Amino acid sequence: MEPMIFSQTASFIENGGIDFIIKIFILLGFFIYFIYSLVVMVQIKRMFETISTGAEIQIFAISIIHTAVSLIALLWAFMVL
Amino acid sequence: MPEIFNQAEYITGESPTIETPHPQRKRFTPFSIKNDVPTHHPLGSFLIKPKRLKLNILEQDEEVILILREHPIQLLGRIFIILILIVATIIFSRFTDVSIIPQIYLSEVGLLWFLFLFGMIFERIVSWYFNTIVITDERIIDIDFFHLIYKNITSTKIDNIEDVTYSITGVLPSLLNYGNVLIQTAGAVVSMAPQQTTASIEIWNTPNPAKIVNVVNELMLQEEQEKLEGRAK
Numbered sequence: 022m023e024p025m026i027f028s029q030t031a032s033f034i035e036n037g038g039i040d041f042i043i044k045i046f047i048l049l050g051f052f053i054y055f056i057y058s059l060v061v062m063v064q065i066k067r068m069f070e071t072i073s074t075g076a077e078i079q080i081f082a083i084s085i086i087h088t089a090v091s092l093i094a095l096l097w098a099f100m101v102l
Numbered sequence: 103m104p105e106i107f108n109q110a111e112y113i114t115g116e117s118p119t120i121e122t123p124h125p126q127r128k129r130f131t132p133f134s135i136k137n138d139v140p141t142h143h144p145l146g147s148f149l150i151k152p153k154r155l156k157l158n159i160l161e162q163d164e165e166v167i168l169i170l171r172e173h174p175i176q177l178l179g180r181i182f183i184i185l186i187l188i189v190a191t192i193i194f195s196r197f198t199d200v201s202i203i204p205q206i207y208l209s210e211v212g213l214l215w216f217l218f219l220f221g222m223i224f225e226r227i228v229s230w231y232f233n234t235i236v237i238t239d240e241r242i243i244d245i246d247f248f249h250l251i252y253k254n255i256t257s258t259k260i261d262n263i264e265d266v267t268y269s270i271t272g273v274l275p276s277l278l279n280y281g282n283v284l285i286q287t288a289g290a291v292v293s294m295a296p297q298q299t300t301a302s303i304e305i306w307n308t309p310n311p312a313k314i315v316n317v318v319n320e321l322m323l324q325e326e327q328e329k330l331e332g333r334a335k
Contacts, residue, residue: 047210054217061225064250068232071255072245074169075144075154080228087224091217098210 044102051095058088129165130239130324134316145231147171148309157236159243159255168317170235172307173280180226184219191215225250235305237314239321242285244303258303261325262288266318268311281311285318 033039062084069077131151140151149155149169157166191212232247242263246254263285270281283305308314 043207047207047214050214051210054214054221057221061221061228061250065228068247068253069156071158071253072232072234072236073144073154073156074146074149074152075142076231077156080231083224084228087220094213094217101206102210 048095048098048102051091051098055088055091055095058084058091062088130321132167132317132320132324134313134320135167147173159257160238161240164241165239166236167239167321168235168237168314170237170305170308170314171233172230173278173309174230175274175278175280176307177226177230181223184223187219188216235303235308237317237321239324242303242318244305256303258285258287260318260321261329263318263322264288266315266322268315270311275307278309279311280307280309282306283308283311283314 062081065081065084069081135150138150140153141149142153143149144152144154147170151165151167152169155166155169160166195212228250229247232245234245236243236245239260241257241259243255243257246252246256248254265286266283267286268281268283270276270279275281285303285305287301287303305311305314
């Protein structure tokens, strides 16, 4: 008699368990990247309070766009997965 | 009868600016950069008396002489790696049978991968922008900003400097005139990094290292002069 773990694993795979795990990892990846882009944006803002040679608007704008794109990517991943 | 309004302001519409320099200190411009035009470009790596500068760690009447960053050629290393990764991704997708993987997963993973690559380039550029050395007429300030989460500001007074040397090694540095400058100080330069004290400030891969050494030497002489004349702060 085979161990129960094999039949449970087979059942898990048949019911789309692998798909579920892949989706979780992809969503986690997008979420972690979004948090990273938020941290980058906050750190850039704080550094500009210390020193700036005149490019703060451009760099901060790129950072905001970067964060917005990562948020949109995260929401898109939630919707399609 | 007291003046009701300032006549100059009435005529020109602007308040007259009266410059009151510190009574003991004079503005000093090192001879090495005396004929150089003050810099306007915000993304330069050798900025002479930059016009659009905001620095909240300066003291009163302290004037910024130079702002230094790594030579821009140092950014190319990371950008080259990113380009190789992009090409590798394209080759991988062209010559590998990925049809077994659902298209939606490929799109998601591909988007995440390219976001990651963009993040790598952006992080490198922002780190380059904020990692600066500020040379003022009183101090040398080293601002370190690594990986966007580590910030360390170290400063040393000009009169604590004992020795300044520079080195240019390699073909590319010789062609593009960038190298390393080592500033030895008398005492330990204490930084905010835990358990880190160093008796030097190192400026890596900076343009015009010879000019930087000349500027620092002139500032050291000027400090000596001010001490002798009793004008030092």
